[in-house]
Amino acid sequence: MSAETADVVVIGAGVLGAAAAFHLARAGHDVAVVDRGAPGREGSGTTAGNLHVQAVHTRRPGQDVPLDSARFLPLQRAASDRWETVEAELETSVELRRSGGFTIAETPAQRAELIAKHAWEERAGLRTEVLDGDTARAELPLLGPTVTAATWCPLDGYANPLLATPAYLDAAVRHGARLHPFRRVHAVERSGSGWRVRAGDLTVDAAKVVNVAGPWIAEVAALAGLRLHMTPVAIQMHLTVRLPGTLRHLVQHIGEGLSVKQVSAGNLLIGGGWPALRLEPEGRSPVSMASVLGNLTQAARILPFVRGLRLLRAWAGPLAATPDEMPVIGEVPGAPGFLVGGGTYAFTFAPLWGETLRCLVEGAPAPVEIGDLGPGRLAGSPERATPPFEEAR
Secondary structure, three states, X not given: OEEEEEEEEEEOOOHHHHHHHHHHHHOOOOEEEEOOOOOOOOHHHHOOOXXXXXXXXXXXXXXXXXXXXXXXXXXXXXXXXXXXXXXXXXXXXXXXXXXXXXXXXXXXXXXHHHHHHHHHHHHOOOOOEEEEHHHHHHHXXXXXXOOOEEEEEOOOEEOOHHHHHHHHHHHHHHOOOEEEXXXXXXXXXXXXXXXXXXXOOEEEEEEEEEEOXXXXXXXXHHHOOOOEOOEEEEEEEEEEEEOOOOOOOEEEEOOOXXXXXXXXXXXXXXXXXXEOOOOOOOOOOOOOHHHHHHHHHHHHHHOHHHHHOOEEEEEEXXXXXXXXXXXXXXXXXXOOOEEEEEOOOHHHHHHHHHHHHHHHHHXXXXXXXXXXXXXXXXXXXXXXXXXXXXXXX
């Protein structure tokens, strides 16, 4: 058994935990990071790595509640600004690419949604352009004939999630943070005015806890006697064989779950939130063939050249969804010093949420408005406590 003290213990070494640890350690805080397994192996290592700057699709397949795109946009703008400095701050490449992106529509209703979101984007200070189908195909001839409209945003792009999380962690360690992988948290309790976290054979006493455990946020909170209504889910990604430079931009669908891009290695990565078969308690997720067929059929309709490509592999990754499909960040009411951060589009928001969590630890104003995103709205929501992963089966 080993014990140590820290100013802050960060639970979860995915991209949010890594970003929070970096911002905290760089500001001079004594930081300990614990993770149940290898850092960045769960949702952060299985995400598509998209940087969604313009408004995203409001529903993924199987999603009951639409995402509030107008509320998202100021957060996306703030996150986009911070991605500009990530590689300089971390002193390494994360393969950040500002390739620009097209969000496409096929139906009249979807076209109307594009026009509405363009107005929201202008109010948020984002430069986007609405194109009719023919103009969009002139700009990107790979688009299929069913595309009736698109919006173009030059700031859309992606980064390599397999580089981003390790880069944040390495930078955090350079600033003095201590990383403890393969230590699953099994107890969180009050200790004086702070907290005691037991993880494997390690005990950490800290003034603050930052719970960024992804799909296990609610499970970790429950160890501290706190109830947060969040539902772990698993979504799939699909990777084709490599091909010469073909698709220059990120393509996403406004009304259906779809995102397609060509990564630096030449493969096409096709995602968009199609669900896996189920999410196992340990985070493993069998691939759903129905989702494979649905996602690839959709991609081939929007980008017909995809029909000739061989699928190399498919995989699923876990994430934590809130009932309103919005992020959660802030201090849990009634639990001073216990902070949470996570929810949808965590990769896009990682630099912003890392900075925000540092501000919250310090009692400083957040860089963006987060009052409506706090965990209080999730506390005690269900009539009964739901064991983690039950709803995802």
